Amino acid sequence: MSEFLRILEDEVQIVALAFMATVYTIRLIWMFRFKAGKEITSPVGSPRVGAAYSMMNVAMPWAMESARKNLSFYVQFVIFHLGVLVAITATLILPYWPEFFEAEPIVRIFQLFMGAAFAVGLIRLIRRITSPVMRLISTPDDYFSVALLTAWFAAGVFAMPNQYEVSEWPLILFFGMTTLFLIYVPFSKISHYLYYPFTRYFLGKTMGHRGVFPRKKGGEKPAGLE
Amino acid sequence: MSDKTINISDVVNLPLDLKEQKKALEQKSSAVVEGKVKVYDPNKDNVKNLLEMLKNKLSRQTVSSLVGCVHCGMCSDSCHYALARPHDPTMTPAYKADQIRQIFKRYIDWTGRIFPWWVHAKTPKNDEDLNRLKNIVFGTCSGCRRCTLNCPMGVDTAVLVRLTRGLLTELGIVPEGVFVVDKDSWETGNQMGVSQEDYIETLEWQEEEVQAELDDPSFKISIDKEDCDFMYTVNPREIKYDPRSIGYACKIFHMAGESWTMPSFGWDQTNFGLFSGDDKLGGYIAKNLYEAAKRLRAKRIVISECGHGYRSSRWEGYNWAKYKQDIPSESVLITLIRYINQGRIKVDPSRNPLPITYHDSCNLARSGDLTEEPRWILERICTDFREMYPNRSDNFCCTGGGGALSMVEYKPLRMEVAKIKADQLKATGAKLVCTSCHNCVDGLSDLIKHYKLDMQVVQILDLVAEALVIPEKDKEK
Numbered sequence: 001m002s003e004f005l006r007i008l009e010d011e012v013q014i015v016a017l018a019f020m021a022t023v024y025t026i027r028l029i030w031m032f033r034f035k036a037g038k039e040i041t042s043p044v045g046s047p048r049v050g051a052a053y054s055m056m057n058v059a060m061p062w063a064m065e066s067a068r069k070n071l072s073f074y075v076q077f078v079i080f081h082l083g084v085l086v087a088i089t090a091t092l093i094l095p096y097w098p099e100f101f102e103a104e105p106i107v108r109i110f111q112l113f114m115g116a117a118f119a120v121g122l123i124r125l126i127r128r129i130t131s132p133v134m135r136l137i138s139t140p141d142d143y144f145s146v147a148l149l150t151a152w153f154a155a156g157v158f159a160m161p162n163q164y165e166v167s168e169w170p171l172i173l174f175f176g177m178t179t180l181f182l183i184y185v186p187f188s189k190i191s192h193y194l195y196y197p198f199t200r201y202f203l204g205k206t207m208g209h210r211g212v213f214p215r216k217k218g219g220e221k222p223a224g225l226e
Numbered sequence: 227m228s229d230k231t232i233n234i235s236d237v238v239n240l241p242l243d244l245k246e247q248k249k250a251l252e253q254k255s256s257a258v259v260e261g262k263v264k265v266y267d268p269n270k271d272n273v274k275n276l277l278e279m280l281k282n283k284l285s286r287q288t289v290s291s292l293v294g295c296v297h298c299g300m301c302s303d304s305c306h307y308a309l310a311r312p313h314d315p316t317m318t319p320a321y322k323a324d325q326i327r328q329i330f331k332r333y334i335d336w337t338g339r340i341f342p343w344w345v346h347a348k349t350p351k352n353d354e355d356l357n358r359l360k361n362i363v364f365g366t367c368s369g370c371r372r373c374t375l376n377c378p379m380g381v382d383t384a385v386l387v388r389l390t391r392g393l394l395t396e397l398g399i400v401p402e403g404v405f406v407v408d409k410d411s412w413e414t415g416n417q418m419g420v421s422q423e424d425y426i427e428t429l430e431w432q433e434e435e436v437q438a439e440l441d442d443p444s445f446k447i448s449i450d451k452e453d454c455d456f457m458y459t460v461n462p463r464e465i466k467y468d469p470r471s472i473g474y475a476c477k478i479f480h481m482a483g484e485s486w487t488m489p490s491f492g493w494d495q496t497n498f499g500l501f502s503g504d505d506k507l508g509g510y511i512a513k514n515l516y517e518a519a520k521r522l523r524a525k526r527i528v529i530s531e532c533g534h535g536y537r538s539s540r541w542e543g544y545n546w547a548k549y550k551q552d553i554p555s556e557s558v559l560i561t562l563i564r565y566i567n568q569g570r571i572k573v574d575p576s577r578n579p580l581p582i583t584y585h586d587s588c589n590l591a592r593s594g595d596l597t598e599e600p601r602w603i604l605e606r607i608c609t610d611f612r613e614m615y616p617n618r619s620d621n622f623c624c625t626g627g628g629g630a631l632s633m634v635e636y637k638p639l640r641m642e643v644a645k646i647k648a649d650q651l652k653a654t655g656a657k658l659v660c661t662s663c664h665n666c667v668d669g670l671s672d673l674i675k676h677y678k679l680d681m682q683v684v685q686i687l688d689l690v691a692e693a694l695v696i697p698e699k700d701k702e703k
Contacts (some may be wrong), residue, residue, distance in 0.1 A: 224559070
């Protein structure tokens with residue numbers, strides 16, 4: 001392995017990660033500077049249960065009509081985000097435990113996840129370009145973020161065999177994009193995962209307090225029967 | 227009924243109508259003179275003022291909704307405006323929320339301040355842009371929160387729309403109807419400008435009606451009686467257009483042997499502050515109610531049938547008024563359940579034989595906690611109850627929510643998007659649609675007329691009053 005690739009996989013990634021963590025920390029401090037809205041009414045339900053329900057919504061496609069009615073979109077969402085998880089895992093394993101990728105089945109599993117996420121990324125990009133609704137609400141950041149991730153998955157598929165002795169270019173491309181990704185993420189919509197726990201927590205806490213979350217399906221005991 | 231689709235640019239370019247504002251200035255309206263209601267001033271830097279107010283009004287919750295949207299577009303499938311107008315992408319909730327989000331990004335958020343074009347961040351250029359913003363947030367969203375509950379990220383678009391409405395209200399850039407109702411609320415303590423004389427007279431009239439019906443001169447609607455079990459609060463619409471609903475409620479309380487009263491002031495459980503986004507007005511109206519209950523040493527506040535009234539009085543009002551809740555408040559639905567369950571009133575479901583469906587008010591089902599309560603009652607007071615689909619917190623808005631009924635300029639669009647609700651109603655085959663909200667009564671009545679549906683709107687209290695078994699009277703029959 002060339003010294004260039006070694007530094008790119010190790011030191012450069014650490015610096016990029018540190019940069020991302022720093023920006024994220026500043027971002028959270030910024031957000032917490034805004035005053036918190038307070039609920040001072042007596043509760044009907046539990047804010048904690050509501051918050052937990054809200055946070056778990058992502059794993060409950062039956063709980064939201066938007067997921068129930070668009071199950072294929074939900075499946076795409078799962079594949080895409082699993083792809084992100086697998087690709088991030090790969091960037092952490094490759095530099096420090098390269099033997100892990102000597103087993104071909106493991107390489108194939110990682111490639112499968114990232115390949116599927118790449119396909120979903122393409123579908124998402126096409127949807128964003130062709131749907132009038134998506135075109136209207138999309139910003140250059142939205143297009144770039146999806147395109148960047150989609151390309152990153154493709155790079156990941158080629159980098160996975162970790163055969164730098166054959167050619168270093170797939171790895172240079174993958175880690176180069178990872179660096180760009182880490183630096184760009186805090187300024188882009190990709191950072192939504194940083195906000196996700198907060199938006200869902202705030203909504204869930206209020207809705208839990210008011211007894212709206214967990215959402216009722218029918219058959220629950222009405223108030224007044226005490 | 228016409229299938230014509232509204233040209234959306236006709237809606238978003240509706241001019242700012244200032245007739246009522248000028249009239250209020252000429253008449254030296256106290257709310258205007260005291261600065262409680264703002265009038266539009268073209269000589270002020272309204273854009274700058276909006277930006278300053280935005281900065282001050284942001285909370286952690288609203289900021290998380292402003293930064294959290296990923297533009298996935300899932301919200302378009304949940305909005306009745308977007309579903310009824312699939313050809314019109316501007317109906318997408320994310321687009322509507324983006325109108326304030328792009329201002330936030332340009333003025334407050336960091337990426338938008340440095341690279342505005344990259345995230346479509348921009349500030350309004352002039353008052354014309356603010357007027358367009360007004361037409362979008364007041365005219366194309368009823369704040370029903372259906373998109374909120376269907377957002378994978380938990381972005382509360384309805385709260386962002388309300389935030390924007392509040393900013394524009396502070397600048398006097400509002401629909402005429404909103405200005406008038408805000409002004410009336412400040413000046414009379416109720417949103418329909420009902421005078422105290424009219425209120426008292428209406429209660430006396432209803433008292434006589436019930437006395438005659440029950441043949442019981444001892445029946446009283448007591449006003450300002452202290453130390454009662456509860457204080458009953460109503461919607462001004464009941465005083466003005468539907469006083470019999472007060473009579474029904476009071477008759478039921480009487481039959482249940484209840485100790486209750488109504489306040490002479492602080493009786494309006496509705497709150498236009500919810501719709502205009504004016505927290506100060508919201509706090510003022512809600513505080514009137516809470517202080518009336520305190521003054522009368524009532525043990526509870528009971529809120530008559532109204533979605534936004536319940537949401538405002540039970541939930542938001544305490545927060546707006548920063549008033550620590552000292553006594554319980556409940557919907558009259560819960561009071562009715564208690565009566566029926568404890569056998570304090572007897573009901574005969576065979577008196578309501580027509581097929582009935584139930585419309586969940588957005589404010590009761592998505593912003594409140596009442597979905598099973600009306601159904602529990604309906605199952606006991608009618609013989610043919612049919613669910614509407616989707617229902618409960620997935621139900622569609624009556625299309626009259628968010629103060630839409632007071633903004634006549636947007637009615638053609640409202641009627642067009644009401645097709646979603648009309649189809650939902652039609653599919654039930656019911657002859658009566660029951661709701662527990664006065665606002666929904668008017669919203670549904672409008673669309674039933676527009677779409678020529680063979681259906682009537684009723685409320686739970688109407689049906690309970692019909693099913694109520696009055697021993698002496700029934701013996702006579």
